Amino acid sequence: MxxxxxxxxxxxxxxxxxxxxxxxxxxxxxxxxxxxxxxxxxxxxxxxxxxxxxxxxxxxxxxxxxxxxxxxxxxxxxxxxxxxxxxxxxxxxxxxxxxxxxxxxxxxxxxxxxxxxxxxxxxxxxxxxxxxxxxxxxxxxxxxxxxxxxxxxxxxxxxxxxxxxxxxxxxxxxxxxxxxxxxxxxxxxxxxxxxxxxxxxxRGSVRIALDVDLRPGSHHSGNWGGILRNPATTLAAAVASLVDGHGRIQVPELLPPSLPDGVRAALEGVVVANTPGDPVPDEGWGDPRLTPAERLYGWNTLEVLSLGAGDVDRPVNAIPGRARAVLQLRYVVGTDVGGIADAVTKRLAEQGFPMVSVTVDGNFRAxxxxxxxxxxxxxxxxxxxxxxxxxxxxxxxxxxxxxxxxxxxxxxxxxxxxxxxxxxxxxxxxxxxxxxxxxxxxxxxxxxxxxxxxxx
CATH class of the missing domain: 3.40.630.10 (Zn peptidases)
Known part of the structure; x- marks a missing residue:
């Protein structure tokens, strides 16, 4: 006592x-x-x-x-x-x-x-x-x-x-x-x-940098649009082939094998974002088979941290020569992170994006x-x-x-x-x-x- x-x-x-x-x-x-x-x-x-x-x-x-x-x-x-x-x-x-x-x-x-x-x-x-x-x-x-x-x-x-x-x-x-x-x-x-x-x-953390560096400088979109590959368009499609527009991971190798029964039981009834002033979780975002608590504490997420090409505040009528993005995989125990670079590179090549360079950098382990x-x-x-x-x-x-x-x-x-x-x-x-x-x-x-x- x-x-x-x-x-x-x-x-x-x-x-x-x-x-x-x-x-x-x-x-x-x-x-x-x-x-x-x-x-x-x-x-x-x-x-x-x-x-x-x-x-x-x-x-x-x-x-x-x-x-x-x-x-x-x-x-x-x-x-x-x-x-x-x-x-x-x-x-x-x-x-x-x-x-x-x-x-x-x-x-x-x-x-x-x-x-x-x-x-x-x-x-x-x-x-x-x-x-x-x-x-x-x-x-x-x-x-x-x-x-x-x-x-x-x-x-x-x-x-x-x-x-x-x-x-x-x-x-x-x-x-x-x-x-x-x-x-x-x-x-x-x-x-x-x-x-x-x-x-x-x-959870562990891995950063995945995508770089589409096609040519030095930009080229006028009226003179070259339709015949020069746009790295920003390519990058947007490449990202979507890894995680779709609803936050669902598209590459099986970036997911854990399962949600263990003990983890599921521990998270049963757990309500997230329950403090006044917290953001409201978005309906339809993430794996629909999982509860918000399971998605946050028991599963993997792939988030886009930054994405850019050209000058978004002062756009010009030109096709940029380069586009880059940094993604972050938050992952749980059971995920094989050793093969992430190969898995992402393979996925992008299969989707027709071999020109996207992939760099993976680890941080804390799950x-x-x-x-x-x-x-x-x-x-x-x-x-x-x-x-x-x-x-x-x-x-x-x-x-x-x-x-x-x-x-x-x-x-x-x-x-x-x-x-x-x-x-x-x-x-x-x-x-x-x-x-x-x-x-x-x-x-x-x-x-x-x-x-x-x-x-x-």
Whole structure:
């Protein structure tokens, strides 16, 4: 039984303003990972913020160099209470995205500001607010009991927003350092703002670039129309041969073999886009055999990210010489991504488009912990005990995370307890954390860690 007094302390910590004040300190560090000049801020964040927090939890803290020069360092905190106890691995990322636009009402992205229940600032949702929730929950538990009841390892990376360079290699080379029984971490959004959520993995991501480069320069459409191949027309048809105008993938090799029964059962009754202000899912878009939740969390999608030829804002009467598009395949476990380039090239050739050049670039890999894993049922029963509403179990969330590092490299069950929601504006102006989600998230995380300390 989880003590009501402990959960009340978690609620009071948010209500008192203490959590907000601490989050303001974290947000003030401009830890942008894709700008070399901001590596100083990242180092300061590790040294000035995260290291003292981990040491306050009784952790021995080490900074490790990244084996990939494109990435920043790793920070690992370790607290060992007894070899006989279970070991928990937590994860967070210290980096944030750079600025891409103007924030509303003159807000400074590096200054935490409150507007009702919305707390604005870069990193509030992705990922500083989320790892602060978990660090705070661990701190509350330690203060209440004098011990955690388990061994703790906390891994922070500094390049998640640029694809986690070096993380796979680092984990593979430091398996003993990161050895644990389970991962509990927080990133990404919950199902919606009102629904406590556990997800078990992430979809993978592959970018497919199509390039129709037929000739240098453009040629007058009145003089050459009808006798010169138009690369834009060719590209539009080539894209449609891969994914039709209703979002349905046309290449079998870009699909998973099936929707597993366990995944289908977990997603039964799950409603997506259920927060006020969310876009309304479009009727007739995607595979009609699947529910919206199955399409988003259990299946593959092929999206056009960019498509261009000529100057769409100032068109001229000329046939362009080149057209390009970038597509993204979001894919689930079971998809064979090794042959994507060959499959797409073959499909385009069969449709009469051998002149389309294909380049494939991978990113995060798809991975998930099985829905029937004992750690999943334990976590759900624990969260159910303290949540005031039904808890959603998602086999994976729709976006990408380096979950495969923990499942495939370290061999762990992975439990993600997100403290954000789909409308948080991460990676965009006006990123924010919802105060009610932070409050509820701290209660749920405290309950989960307390239950782990009682688990034998």
């Amino acid at each position: 989880i003590p009501a007094e402990l959960l009340a302390k978690a609620q009071a910590h948010v209500d008192s303003g203490a959590f907000f004040a601490e989050l303001a300190t974290l947000v003030a560090y401009p830890t942008v990972s894709d700008a070399p000049e901001d590596r100083i801020a990242i180092k300061a964040y590790l040294d000035d913020v995260l290291t003292p927090m981990l040491e306050a939890l009784g952790c021995a803290v080490e900074t490790h160099p990244n084996p990939d020069p494109a990435g920043g360092p790793f920070l690992v905190g370790t607290r060992t209470e007894s070899p006989a106890l279970p070991t928990l691995l937590c994860y967070g990322h210290a980096d944030v995205v750079g600025e891409a636009g103007t924030w509303s009402e003159g807000r400074d992205p590096w200054t935490l500001t409150a507007d009702g229940e919305r707390w604005y600032g870069r990193g509030t949702a992705d990922n500083k607010g989320q790892h602060l929730v978990n660090l705070t929950a661990l701190r509350l538990l330690l203060a209440d009991k004098g011990a955690l009841g388990f061994n703790l390892k906390f891994l922070f990376e500094t390049g998640e927003e640029i694809g986690s360079p070096g993380l796979t290699e680092f984990a593979g080379a430091h398996r003993d350092l990161l050895r644990a029984d389970v991962l509990i971490a927080s990133d990404g959004p919950r199902l919606d703002a009102a629904t406590p959520t556990l997800f078990l993995g992430a 991975s998930r912990t099985p829905v029937d894993d004992p750690w999943v049922s334990w976590a759900k029963s624990t969260v159910d005990e303290v949540a005031e509403k039904p808890v959603a179990i998602l086999p994976n969330f729709g976006g990408g995370l380096p979950n495969h590092v923990f499942t495939d490299v370290l061999g762990l069950a992975t439990l993600w307890l997100p403290h954000s929601y789909p409308g948080c504006r991460q990676h965009a102006p006006d990123e924010h954390l919802l105060a009610p989600v932070a409050r509820e998230g701290l209660v749920l995380a405290t309950a989960l860690f307390h239950a782990l300390g009682e688990r034998r």
